[in-house]
Amino acid sequence: MTNFQPETGGFFARDREMHPPAYTPWYKTSVLRSPQRALISLEGTKSEITGPVFGHNMLNELDNDLILNYAKPGEMPIGQRILVHGRVLDERGGGVPGALVEFWQANAGGRYRHKKETYLAPLDPNFGGVGRTITDENGYYWFKTIKPGPYPWPNGVNDWRPAHIHFSIFGHGFAQRLITQMYFEGDPLIWMCPIVKTIPDEEAIKRLVAPLDMNNTIPHDMRAYKFDIVLRGRRSTLFENRKEGN
Amino acid sequence: MVQPLGYLKESASQTAGPYVHIGCTPNFSGIEGVFETDLGSGPLYNDKTKGERITVRGFVIDGSGTPLKDALIEIWQADADGLYNSPSETRGSADPNFLGWGRTPGDMSTGEFVFETIKPGKVPFKGGRWMAPHITFWVVARGINIGLQTRMYFPEEEEANAADPVLGRIEHRVRVPTLIAKKDGNTYTFNINLQGENETVFFDI
Numbered sequence: 001m002t003n004f005q006p007e008t009g010g011f012f013a014r015d016r017e018m019h020p021p022a023y024t025p026w027y028k029t030s031v032l033r034s035p036q037r038a039l040i041s042l043e044g045t046k047s048e049i050t051g052p053v054f055g056h057n058m059l060n061e062l063d064n065d066l067i068l069n070y071a072k073p074g075e076m077p078i079g080q081r082i083l084v085h086g087r088v089l090d091e092r093g094g095g096v097p098g099a100l101v102e103f104w105q106a107n108a109g110g111r112y113r114h115k116k117e118t119y120l121a122p123l124d125p126n127f128g129g130v131g132r133t134i135t136d137e138n139g140y141y142w143f144k145t146i147k148p149g150p151y152p153w154p155n156g157v158n159d160w161r162p163a164h165i166h167f168s169i170f171g172h173g174f175a176q177r178l179i180t181q182m183y184f185e186g187d188p189l190i191w192m193c194p195i196v197k198t199i200p201d202e203e204a205i206k207r208l209v210a211p212l213d214m215n216n217t218i219p220h221d222m223r224a225y226k227f228d229i230v231l232r233g234r235r236s237t238l239f240e241n242r243k244e245g246n
Numbered sequence: 247m248v249q250p251l252g253y254l255k256e257s258a259s260q261t262a263g264p265y266v267h268i269g270c271t272p273n274f275s276g277i278e279g280v281f282e283t284d285l286g287s288g289p290l291y292n293d294k295t296k297g298e299r300i301t302v303r304g305f306v307i308d309g310s311g312t313p314l315k316d317a318l319i320e321i322w323q324a325d326a327d328g329l330y331n332s333p334s335e336t337r338g339s340a341d342p343n344f345l346g347w348g349r350t351p352g353d354m355s356t357g358e359f360v361f362e363t364i365k366p367g368k369v370p371f372k373g374g375r376w377m378a379p380h381i382t383f384w385v386v387a388r389g390i391n392i393g394l395q396t397r398m399y400f401p402e403e404e405e406a407n408a409a410d411p412v413l414g415r416i417e418h419r420v421r422v423p424t425l426i427a428k429k430d431g432n433t434y435t436f437n438i439n440l441q442g443e444n445e446t447v448f449f450d451i
Contacts, residue, residue: 006333029389104269
């Protein structure tokens with residue numbers, strides 16, 4: 001393991017200029033759900049620089065195969081077969097091993113399998129839309145799925161979400177906890193989407209758009225998209241304040 | 247010219263959306279058979295875990311006073327002796343029967359969340375000071391653009407709370423009670439107000 005020595009340094013300050021602010025009225029649901037007072041700044045304490053470990057042994061063989069993990073025996077979901085792969089890195093550029101990566105998405109027609117979902121596109125009886133994996137010693141992860149479809153949503157009178165996959169990432173510290181979304185290269189809906197536009201920085205948006213990766217496309221089987229995710233970096237323990245009460 | 251620092255930028259946050267349950271608690275959302283159980287569900291303790299059993303419950307409440315029915319809440323806490331079950335814990339080994347992490351969705355019809363856990367011990371801060379027993383919360387939902395981080399403290403720990411360096415950093419003292427649960431026996435109620443007069447203190451950590 002490249003990260004055998006446990007790290008205990010504090011995390012780099014989060015760049016709030018690049019993340020979406022809480023209040024983004026063009027994304028209407030944020031209006032009543034956005035804290036209005038300033039966040040209280042807190043240098044990470046033991047309670048935030050620590051985090052649980054998720055072992056590879058919690059995974060089942062099909063956890064990262066959305067094509068097969070909900071399908072009836074001998075059947076498969078309808079849609080474009082894709083491989084999504086990349087690395088979980090931190091801001092220092094190194095891979096984050098042992099990160100829990102969870103993902104969920106709509107089916108090829110843009111329909112989610114959820115009790116409260118009402119879009120008229122049909123469910124696919126062979127598609128659940130959920131998977132998970134844990135990064136290897138280099139921070140690498142991959143999963144197979146069906147390319148999700150775009151779908152309309154009640155915000156503006158004619159708002160559509162670009163095709164996307166939701167990601168939840170659990171690194172080594174609770175302060176690194178992150179949920180984001182992956183978009184697909186070339187989708188014109190990306191630049192019209194009120195949720196994408198909550199991100200104030202164009203470069204930060206581009207970093208959420210996965211390019212088609214022909215090198216890793218599996219001939220006669222599935223195309224590949226590459227999506228790297230960056231978590232907060234942390235200081236080297238070498239230079240920590242020795243006065244910390246431990 | 248100078249050498250480039252070469253740091254990468256953290257990936258931008260996006261809302262968890264209305265269907266976060268599909269990915270994080272699929273069995274709860276009605277997708278059965280993919281994962282045996284929902285990760286982080288159920289009591290955080292087992293029969294061998296040290297410490298006082300407690301229930302933590304509450305609502306995440308929007309600016310109109312309405313509980314969110316689509317939130318996902320995670321907690322992270324120390325064991326009964328104040329040790330974290332983490333490789334980054336340098337003071338010793340935490341209780342092997344206590345992971346200290348839990349995840350639950352708010353109830354789909356009422357919005358209430360419930361954790362069955364233990365009361366954590368106090369945890370050291372810098373300079374030989376101590377943080378009062380507390381549970382770290384992380385809240386995501388549709389309409390929340392970046393996960394919200396806060397803490398729950400215990401009302402019976404008056405002395406430790408008064409000396410807590412994190413609570414001490416809150417300039418507007420009138421806001422401190424938003425981080426202190428209400429106690430009824432072994433049940434603690436901790437409501438998280440996203441807006442309004444009693445807006446919960448959230449941290450930039």
